[in-house]
Amino acid sequence: MGNRLAGKTAIVTGGAGGIGRGIVRAFTKQGANVLFVDINEEAGKALAEEVGDQARFISLDISQQENAAKIVAAAVEAFGRLDVLVNNAHASRQAPFVETTQEHMDLSMNTGFYATFWLMQAAYPQLKANEGAVINFASGSGLRGMPTQTSYAAAKEAIRGISRVAANEWAVDNINVNIISPLAATEGVQKYIEANPETGAQMLANVPLHRYGDPEKDIAPVAVFLASEDGNYLTGQTIMADGGSIMMR
Ligand SMILES: NC(=O)c1ccc[n+]([C@@H]2O[C@H](COP(=O)([O-])OP(=O)(O)OC[C@H]3O[C@@H](n4cnc5c(N)ncnc54)[C@H](O)[C@@H]3O)[C@@H](O)[C@H]2O)c1
DSSP, X not given: OOOTTTTOEEEEEXXXXXXXXXXXXXXXXXXXXXXXXXXXXXXXXXXXXXXXXXXXXEEOOTTSTHHHHHHHHHHHHHHSOOOEEEEOOOOOOOBOGGGOOHHHHHHXXXXXXXXXXXXXXXXXXXXXXXXXXXXXXXXXXXXXXXXXXXXXXXXXXXXXXXXXXXXXXXXXXXXXXXXXXXXXXXXXXXXXXXXXXXXXXXXXXXXXXXXXXXXXXXXXXXXXXXXXXXXXXXXXXXXXXXXXXXXXX
C-alpha cells in the first residue's frame, strides 16, 4: 500500500491477465483508480471484484477502432479524469517469415500497434489537461528480431517508433511517453515454456538475473514509477525490465 498514484486515473488494456493484471493491482495499491479493458470477461470480472471500488472493468476488443473512444469515455465517466494510459494488451501468432500471413499481421498490428495508436489519439485531450503519461510495451523479440516473430516484431517496433514521435510532440504538454520491454512469467509465457522446453531453457540462460520477472513485483513497479511524479524527467525511453537480458546502449 502507498500513495504514489493518489488522485490519478489510469486505463490498462489487457488488464485481466499477466502483466496487465499485475499493473492493475500495483496501481490501485498505490492509490490510483483504474479502468481496465480485456476480452477475457471471466478473469476481468474476478479481478474487478478482488480490487473493489478503485477498479472498473469493461469487456471490449481493443482491435476495433471505435472502441478507443468508448474506453476513454468510460474512464472519465467512472472516475472523472484520465492521467495514465497503459497500452499493455497484444495478441500474436508465431510463424516463419515466409509463412507469415496477412491474418497474422492483422492480428498483431490491430491488437498491438493500432490499438496503441488509436488509444493514444483518443486519450490525448485528457492527458494534455492532466500532464499525464503513456506507457507502451515493447519486446526483446522485436529488439532482437527473434525467428518466427515477424508480425509481433513489426508491431512492437512500430509502437516504439510512434512512442518517440509522441514523446517529442507532446513534450510541450508535459506528457511523458515511455516504453517498457518486459520479461515475466505470465500464464502465456509459462505455457510456451512447457510446450518448448529447449527454447525455454535457452531463454533463461540469456537472463543475467537468471529468473523470469514477476508481473506484479518486478514489472508493475516500473510502470508505477513511469506513471508517478518520479518519472517526470523521462520521455521517449525504452526501459528494459527483463533481468538484464538486453542491455541497451
Ligand atoms: N510476458 C513477457 O515475458 C513479455 C515479454 C515481452 C513483451 N511482453 C509484452 O508485455 C505485454 C503484456 O504481456 P503478457 O505476457 O502479460 O500478455 P498476456 O497474453 O498474458 O495478457 C494479455 C491480456 O490482453 C488481453 N487481450 C488480448 N487481446 C485483446 C483484445 N483484442 N482486446 C482486449 N484485450 C485483449 C488478454 O485477454 C490478456 O488478458 C504485451 O504487450 C506483451 O507483448 C511480454
